Amino acid sequence: MTNKEKYKQAFSAIHASDDFSLEVEKMERINKQHKFKTMIASVAACVMIVGSATAAYAADVGGIQRTIQLWIHGDQTETTIQFDGNGSYSMDYTDGEGNMKHQGGGGVVIAPDGTETPASEEELMEQLTAPDVEYEDDGSVWIYWFDQKVDITDKFEKGVCYVKLESDKEILYMTVKYQNGYATSPHRYLSPSEFN
Incomplete structure (x- = not known):
């Protein structure tokens, strides 16, 4: 008799219990539930990552x-x-x-x-902090620069006005053409012919 035949004969009387097959089925169900939960967690993580990327993109648009x-x-x-x-x-x-x-x-x-x-951005900020000339409905003309409000209505001669502006940080020499723009320089008044 061969070893194979001896093993068959020895184990032929042994049968697997019904509880064993139920245990196998239970393990298969748990495995499926675990795979399902893992899949749900993966999908949730992907949604969160895509959502975060979209929010970051939208914030930067x-x-x-x-x-x-x-x-x-x-x-x-x-x-x-x-x-x-x-x-x-x-x-x-x-x-x-x-x-x-x-x-x-x-x-x-x-x-x-x-x-x-x-x-x-720096050049735009420079533009935003530059002096501003406003022509009001009542005919007055004002220069606004930092905390200064300068009425230049009566300072125009032949349509041109020269104003020296001073702040803690700088001095500006400003030449204003009546309703035709202005120019500034930290060194001198610009001639009306030098701009516009």
Whole structure:
């Protein structure tokens, strides 16, 4: 008799119990439940990752947004400003009368060779902190720069006005053409023929 036949004969009298087959079925069910839970957890993780990426993308679509203090019409004002990265900005603030205001703008920088590039965030901030000339409905003309409000209505001679502005940080020499723009320099008054 071979070993194989001896094993068959020895174990032929042994039968697996019914409890053993139930145990196998139970383990198969637990395995399926575990696989299902793992699959659900994986799907949830994917949804969370995609959702986070979408939120991060959506937050970056409009560019960089921050809240800063700016001088607007001589009043220090808290503004929410957003730079789009393409040379433009938009800004929301509450004016001195409590009205919500929206302002936007932008520009390009022209290189000596004539190529244009969108203004950077620093260049836009320089534009926003530059003096502003306002022509009021009552005929008065005002310059606003930081906390200064200067009435220049009576200072025009032949349509041109020269104003020296001083702050803690700098001195600006400003030449204003009546309703035709202005120019500033930290060194001297510019001639009206040098701009516009």
